[in-house]
Amino acid sequence: MSITGIDAVTFGVSDLAEAKRFLDDWGTTPVSATTYQTRDGGQLIVRDQNDPALPPAIEPGNTVREVIWGAADAESLAALLDRLQGLNPRIGPDGIPRVTDPNGLSIGFRVTQRTDLAIAPTPSNGPGVANRINQRSPVYDQARPAKIGHLVVFANDFAAMRQFYTERLGFTVSDEYPGHGVFLRCKTRGEHHNLFILNRPGRPGVNHVAFTVADIHEVIGGGIAMSRKGWKTEIGPGRHPISSAYFWYFHNPLGAPVEYYADDDYCTEAWQPQEFVRKPELFAEWAIAGGIDGTTRRQIVATDTSGRGHA
Numbered sequence: 001m002s003i004t005g006i007d008a009v010t011f012g013v014s015d016l017a018e019a020k021r022f023l024d025d026w027g028t029t030p031v032s033a034t035t036y037q038t039r040d041g042g043q044l045i046v047r048d049q050n051d052p053a054l055p056p057a058i059e060p061g062n063t064v065r066e067v068i069w070g071a072a073d074a075e076s077l078a079a080l081l082d083r084l085q086g087l088n089p090r091i092g093p094d095g096i097p098r099v100t101d102p103n104g105l106s107i108g109f110r111v112t113q114r115t116d117l118a119i120a121p122t123p124s125n126g127p128g129v130a131n132r133i134n135q136r137s138p139v140y141d142q143a144r145p146a147k148i149g150h151l152v153v154f155a156n157d158f159a160a161m162r163q164f165y166t167e168r169l170g171f172t173v174s175d176e177y178p179g180h181g182v183f184l185r186c187k188t189r190g191e192h193h194n195l196f197i198l199n200r201p202g203r204p205g206v207n208h209v210a211f212t213v214a215d216i217h218e219v220i221g222g223g224i225a226m227s228r229k230g231w232k233t234e235i236g237p238g239r240h241p242i243s244s245a246y247f248w249y250f251h252n253p254l255g256a257p258v259e260y261y262a263d264d265d266y267c268t269e270a271w272q273p274q275e276f277v278r279k280p281e282l283f284a285e286w287a288i289a290g291g292i293d294g295t296t297r298r299q300i301v302a303t304d305t306s307g308r309g310h311a
């Protein structure tokens with residue numbers, strides 16, 4: 001399909017300085033007064049939540065105000081815009097065509113400005129198999145997110161959102177909690193999900209924004225660094241059985257939690273989507289509730305208050 005991934009996310013926040021301090025610590029790179037980048041050039045734009053230039057918020061408080069999806073090239077972008085006929089995309093001064101998705105979120109489309117980034121994870125050794133020879137595994141003192149991997153939203157009208165992203169935008173279903181949640185990938189051959197839609201009638205919103213890192217060592221080292229800098233864990237580290245990814249979620253001044261994750265499933269046309277019934281062990285095979293203290297390297301709390309136990 002023509003969409004390659006998330007090119008940019010714009011946040012409307014109440015405290016710009018605090019939001020930027022978080023993004024500095026998170027390991028993204030400032031490129032202007034309001035824009036940070038992941039290693040592949042994915043953009044995080046922070047603006048005052050009352051900035052009149054921002055699209056409307058889909059929920060109160062700090063939150064995502066817009067997502068720009070990237071297309072592979074001009075031809076793909078044109079094909080994509082053909083699929084939006086009848087929705088009357090509006091074109092701003094930046095030339096980006098935008099529509100509003102069924103959840104009320106502004107989404108735009110452009111030829112991707114991200115680079116194709118290939119970062120090899122640390123090889124693992126197994127019994128009788130040596131993939132890492134005369135080389136120690138790394139200990140990261142800071143994560144540097146490779147890209148904006150996925151967005152998770154609460155849908156006011158779940159069926160309409162599922163239909164819009166699969167039929168209009170051509171996303172592929174990777175796995176599903178029927179009627180409750182659907183994991184979608186924008187490329188048939190690609191990472192397990194770039195968008196996860198959760199059903200929550202009457203309260204649309206953002207559940208989290210996730211950043212891809214190289215491997216589990218960068219999840220752990222990055223999370224410990226955030227903890228050492230005083231940022232609070234929502235839940236993690238842990239591992240999702242659906243998508244297989246290692247994760248660590250943090251509270252932040254951008255809005256909903258943000259996530260470091262690594263080693264998610266890569267799917268092709270041969271991937272078999274599954275339907276699951278919600279249960280806590282499908283959100284996390286294992287997880288540490290309140291994170292790991294950055295100084296003592298011990299678990300901070302033993303009680304899960306994240307509310308994520310139900311996937």
Ligand SMILES: [Fe+2]
Nearest residue numbers: 150208210259
């Ligand atoms: Fe996630």
